[in-house]
Amino acid sequence: xxxxxxxxxxxxxxxxxxxxxxxxxxxxxxxxxxxxxxxxxxxxxxxxxxxxxxxxxxxxxxxxxxxxxxxxxxxxxxxxxxxxxxxxxxxxxxxxxxxxxxxxxxxxxxxxxxxxxxxxxxxxxxxxxxxxxxxxxxxxxxxxxxxxxxxxxxxxxxxxxxxxxxxxxxxxxxxxxxxxxxxxxxxxxxxxxxxxxxxxxxxxxxxxxxxxxxxxxxxxxxxxxxxxxxxxxxxxxxxxxxxxxxxxxxxxxxxxxxxxxxxxxx
Amino acid sequence: xxxxxxxxxxxxxxxxxxxxxxxxxxxxxxxxxxxxxxxxxxxxxxxxxxxxxxxxxxxxxxxxxxxxxxxxxxxxxxxxxxxxxxxxxxxxxxxxxxxxxxxxxxxxxxxxxxxxxxxxxxxxxxxxxxxxxxxxxxxxxxxxxxxxxxxxxxxxxxxxxxxxxxxxxxxxxxxxxxxxxxxxxxxxxxxxxxxxxxxxxxxxxxxxxxxxxxxxxxxxxxxxxxxxxxxxxxxxxxxxxxxxxxxxxxxxxxxxxxxxxxxxxxxxxxxxxxxxxxxxxxxxxxxxxxxxxxxxxxxxxxxxxxxxxxxxxxxxxxxxxxxxxxxxxxxxxxxxxxxxxxxxxxxxxxxxxxxxxxxxxxxxxxxxxxxxxxxxxxxxxxxxxxxxxxxxxxxxxxxxxxxxxxxxxxxxxx
Numbered sequence: 001x002x003x004x005x006x007x008x009x010x011x012x013x014x015x016x017x018x019x020x021x022x023x024x025x026x027x028x029x030x031x032x033x034x035x036x037x038x039x040x041x042x043x044x045x046x047x048x049x050x051x052x053x054x055x056x057x058x059x060x061x062x063x064x065x066x067x068x069x070x071x072x073x074x075x076x077x078x079x080x081x082x083x084x085x086x087x088x089x090x091x092x093x094x095x096x097x098x099x100x101x102x103x104x105x106x107x108x109x110x111x112x113x114x115x116x117x118x119x120x121x122x123x124x125x126x127x128x129x130x131x132x133x134x135x136x137x138x139x140x141x142x143x144x145x146x147x148x149x150x151x152x153x154x155x156x157x158x159x160x161x162x163x164x165x166x167x168x169x170x171x172x173x174x175x176x177x178x179x180x181x182x183x184x185x186x187x188x189x190x191x192x193x194x195x196x197x198x199x200x201x202x203x204x205x206x207x208x209x210x211x212x213x214x215x216x217x218x219x220x221x222x223x224x225x226x227x228x229x230x231x232x233x234x235x236x237x238x239x240x241x242x243x244x245x246x247x248x249x250x251x252x253x254x255x256x257x258x259x260x261x262x263x264x265x266x
Numbered sequence: 267x268x269x270x271x272x273x274x275x276x277x278x279x280x281x282x283x284x285x286x287x288x289x290x291x292x293x294x295x296x297x298x299x300x301x302x303x304x305x306x307x308x309x310x311x312x313x314x315x316x317x318x319x320x321x322x323x324x325x326x327x328x329x330x331x332x333x334x335x336x337x338x339x340x341x342x343x344x345x346x347x348x349x350x351x352x353x354x355x356x357x358x359x360x361x362x363x364x365x366x367x368x369x370x371x372x373x374x375x376x377x378x379x380x381x382x383x384x385x386x387x388x389x390x391x392x393x394x395x396x397x398x399x400x401x402x403x404x405x406x407x408x409x410x411x412x413x414x415x416x417x418x419x420x421x422x423x424x425x426x427x428x429x430x431x432x433x434x435x436x437x438x439x440x441x442x443x444x445x446x447x448x449x450x451x452x453x454x455x456x457x458x459x460x461x462x463x464x465x466x467x468x469x470x471x472x473x474x475x476x477x478x479x480x481x482x483x484x485x486x487x488x489x490x491x492x493x494x495x496x497x498x499x500x501x502x503x504x505x506x507x508x509x510x511x512x513x514x515x516x517x518x519x520x521x522x523x524x525x526x527x528x529x530x531x532x533x534x535x536x537x538x539x540x541x542x543x544x545x546x547x548x549x550x551x552x553x554x555x556x557x558x559x560x561x562x563x564x565x566x567x568x569x570x571x572x573x574x575x576x577x578x579x580x581x582x583x584x585x586x587x588x589x590x591x592x593x594x595x596x597x598x599x600x601x602x603x604x605x606x607x608x609x610x611x612x613x614x615x616x617x618x619x620x621x622x623x624x625x626x627x628x629x630x631x632x633x634x635x636x637x638x639x640x641x642x643x644x645x646x647x648x649x650x651x652x653x654x655x656x657x658x659x660x661x662x663x664x665x666x667x668x669x670x671x672x673x674x675x676x677x678x679x680x
Binding site for chain 2: 061130131159
């Protein structure tokens with residue numbers, strides 16, 4: 001069976017648009033609410049990234065940190081996250097889910113145990129922010145055995161030689177970080193330049209799906225349409241924070257935002 | 267797991283930067299892979315470069331003020347009535363603590379790499395203060411990340427940083443202490459690694475930072491070795507080196523040159539921060555059996571919960587208030603080369619009172635932890651045993667806490 005992640009890219013391509021990937025933090029602002037958000041955005045998002053909140057996130061900007069701290073404060077545990085994924089999959093079994101987090105949480109859970117739980121709950125892919133190549137070789141292999149995509153991160157600082165090696169060993173989807181920034185930074189590079197870098201990577205192996213993330217908002221998403229996929233994370237986390245601050249319903253507000261994002265790339 | 271004789275411990279990691287196959291490494295976002303590799307290449311080249319070593323030594327001598335004193339604490343020795351008690355007064359160094367060595371080397375490296383800005387983290391404020399001094403000396407712009415809680419409790423050092431022209435950026439996330447300052451500094455580097463060099467303030471972080479810091483602070487044991495031979499004619503038959511351990515930079519530097527001696531001759535004792543006597547929180551992952559985890563790019567023993575969330579620490583001493591510990595110390599613990607124990611806040615304060623009562627020496631709260639254990643153990647040791655405590659910081663920065671906890675008479679006005 002085709003991994004639902006690949007199926008999602010295929011579907012987006014037939015509609016002549018990039019896949020829309022959303023990122024929300026599991027348990028933000030509560031377990032139930034984060035599940036409700038996933039359900040409400042699933043009709044407009046192609047792939048759902050679910051953040052595993054960690055309290056020393058070295059690559060996340062303030063928006064995602066705020067979401068993560070909020071979720072941790074409410075007591076979210078890894079097992080709750082698997083339950084959220086499982087419950088969501090009962091609602092929409094074909095929508096791909098990617099967990100994104102930091103390695104210590106996987107390490108403490110145990111690599112094999114963690115992957116078993118991923119498989120059982122319906123996780124389709126993993127992004128581990130602080131487990132770069134080649135350190136991630138063994139872990140990526142274990143993922144492959146479970147038919148879970150291990151998604152490699154690529155950055156503007158990744159050298160050509162390294163890019164080639166990473167892509168050669170990579171699973172069908174990779175993630176290009178648009179600029180030197182933590183998540184949610186203001187886009188400090190022009191979309192044209194980002195696409196230029198993106199195309200350079202894409203050329204190495206056109207069969208691999210490459211998504212672009214970091215700094216993508218409602219304003220900028222339309223200009224990056226030619227990519228295989230686009231990730232919006234901090235802008236969504238920010239919308240949750242804004243909704244909570246103004247006593248509005250984050251579920252409806254995030255749902256509206258994702259719909260708008262989708263319209264921009266149609 | 268084994269220590270290898272004849273090879274510096276900083277160079278005993280494997281290809282991926284793991285000591286003993288499991289401590290350290292480079293658990294970093296992809297963006298930092300290249301800048302870290304560049305720094306590794308530069309450091310590996312320069313540490314073999316005679317001209318660079320000469321340059322470093324010249325700054326250590328003329329600017330840092332090497333060697334720092336090695337003195338006998340006669341009154342304390344008489345009072346305790348056991349081993350001879352000595353101190354390596356590393357707080358003599360320019361700026362008042364050992365952090366100057368690492369800061370100087372990082373600025374020298376930054377200059378060589380053509381970077382114009384340097385960023386760093388700080389807990390007690392010494393790493394930040396020294397980096398601001400060195401940055402000023404070498405004409406670099408300096409940004410210091412410091413937890414908001416630490417800014418409030420270590421004001422003298424904050425003032426010094428600002429006076430040196432550094433920008434002090436308060437960190438409000440998490441526990442608002444060193445752990446969050448290091449995270450925020452790494453985030454800043456992720457976003458600015460094209461123009462900015464990063465200095466990690468201790469022997470923690472991705473492997474190359476552990477190595478650079480350990481290489482820099484080893485100046486302390488190089489000096490001590492010479493001083494011991496001058497004083498005793500040879501390395502004493504029974505030598506015990508006591509040092510506080512937070513991240514582990516001063517202790518590693520204090521021990522490095524003695525690594526190959528049998529531990530029956532030269533014993534290393536690391537003293538972690540046990541926190542307030544009544545609190546369950548502490549900053550002593552080695553003493554209290556914390557599990558291995560990943561923090562700030564490196565695998566190490568670290569205080570964490572079962573899910574892998576890093577736990578908040580508590581200690582009177584901002585410089586030791588860190589949930590993890592250098593991979594080098596994890597390695598020294600598991601190879602049994604060093605012994606680790608903890609002292610509580612109250613014990614550190616009592617040692618500070620005792621040292622200042624008998625001697626003209628004012629160790630900061632960090633080395634006061636080491637003094638507590640050294641003085642306790644010295645009582646039971648023979649007169650021919652030489653106990654040396656690294657007084658790696660000066661108490662001036664702690665005046666607020668000391669006044670609050672012990673009263674005005676323990677605070678000097680200088």
